[in-house]
Amino acid sequence: MTRPLIAVAALGGTISMTPGGRIEDGVVPRLTAADLLGELGADLPMDVRAATLAGISSASMDYATLARCLVWGAEQVADGATGLVVVQGTDTLEETAYFFELAWPHDDVPVVVTGAMRNPSLPSADGPANLLASLTVAADPRSRGSLVVFNDDVHAARWVRKSHSSHLEAFSSAPAGPLGLVAEGSVHYFHPPLPRPPALPLADADFSGLVPLLEAGIADSGELLSLVLAGGARGVVVAASGVGHVSTGTADVIAAAKVPVVIASRTGAGPTFRGTYGFHGSESSLIRMGATMAGWLCPRKSRVLLQLLLATGASRSRIEAEFRLRGDLDR
Numbered sequence: 450m451t452r453p454l455i456a457v458a459a460l461g462g463t464i465s466m467t468p469g470g471r472i473e474d475g476v477v478p479r480l481t482a483a484d485l486l487g488e489l490g491a492d493l494p495m496d497v498r499a500a501t502l503a504g505i506s507s508a509s510m511d512y513a514t515l516a517r518c519l520v521w522g523a524e525q526v527a528d529g530a531t532g533l534v535v536v537q538g539t540d541t542l543e544e545t546a547y548f549f550e551l552a553w554p555h556d557d558v559p560v561v562v563t564g565a566m567r568n569p570s571l572p573s574a575d576g577p578a579n580l581l582a583s584l585t586v587a588a589d590p591r592s593r594g595s596l597v598v599f600n601d602d603v604h605a606a607r608w609v610r611k612s613h614s615s616h617l618e619a620f621s622s623a624p625a626g627p628l629g630l631v632a633e634g635s636v637h638y639f640h641p642p643l644p645r646p647p648a649l650p651l652a653d654a655d656f657s658g659l660v661p662l663l664e665a666g667i668a669d670s671g672e673l674l675s676l677v678l679a680g681g682a683r684g685v686v687v688a689a690s691g692v693g694h695v696s697t698g699t700a701d702v703i704a705a706a707k708v709p710v711v712i713a714s715r716t717g718a719g720p721t722f723r724g725t726y727g728f729h730g731s732e733s734s735l736i737r738m739g740a741t742m743a744g745w746l747c748p749r750k751s752r753v754l755l756q757l758l759l760a761t762g763a764s765r766s767r768i769e770a771e772f773r774l775r776g777d778l779d780r
């Protein structure tokens with residue numbers, strides 16, 4: 450039997466951060482992909498090819514870096530890779546994983562995104578274990594789509610989010626739960642992933658322009674949204690309260706908006722609604738104004754989807770259709 454060939458792209462993050470000259474200066478990205486793999490020893494049950502494509506904190510992740518990683522991954526697949534592992538910081542890892550869920554064109558080649566909560570200079574640094582578990586999942590022929598492997602759990606990119614700022618158990622797929630876990634060097638899948646809608650082609654994508662994410666809250670006059678729209682935003686995601694509600698002031702601004710406005714729930718779990726409440730600023734009133742509901746997609750993932758759609762010139766009706774397809778599950 451041929452051994453799996455896994456391509457590993459390192460982009461930076463805590464997993465690669467070590468102290469510099471003065472300890473009080475803190476850790477910064479220094480380790481390469483080869484350094485990270487070197488920690489695992491030579492006795493891996495798969496072949497591995499690795500490249501360091503960036504060395505950044507994931508707060509600075511951008512579409513140029515992600516597009517480079519996507520192209521590099523596709524080249525590796527053309528050259529025989531059967532799985533891809535992307536190593537980066539945990540802070541925006543859920544967005545990177547969702548980017549690959551949307552844009553990775555190879556249905557039968559999984560992409561596994563991972564990182565670490567404890568940097569290599571700390572006791573019980575989790576980077577090597579997370580990387581090894583990710584290689585294991587990427588090499589498993591049952592693995593599909595974009596996955597996050599962290600602390601031995603296997604999460605679907607669609608659901609995963611960073612839900613703790615410092616614990617090793619930093620990622621959650623609530624309310625859906627993880628797809629499986631890794632134990633004794635093998636993958637135990639509990640659920641098959643949902644079928645993946647077709648990948649969004651990114652050739653000629655233009656990521657220029659702003660697509661802000663604003664959160665609704667009390668004492669919200671709508672002034673901030675109005676400033677953002679006047680500033681030339683290409684589209685906006687509103688992290689609305691509850692099932693997709695905003696203040697009357699914000700509703701007035703949305704009613705007059707000339708660019709796509711996506712309404713997601715800020716609650717962290719549960720879908721936006723379509724037709725239960727009727728007040729000005731309710732979900733049904735916002736739909737009548739032309740807003741797109743994100744369904745089960747959280748505000749951050751909604752922003753990634755909206756950015757990709759706008760970057761590829763999608764029309765309003767296509768944006769609506771894509772959010773229904775990817776965010777509404779079976780409704």
Ligand code: ASP
Nearest residue numbers: 462463506507538539540
């Ligand atoms: N704390 C972060 C991490 O876990 C830093 C980053 O996201 O780059 O890697």
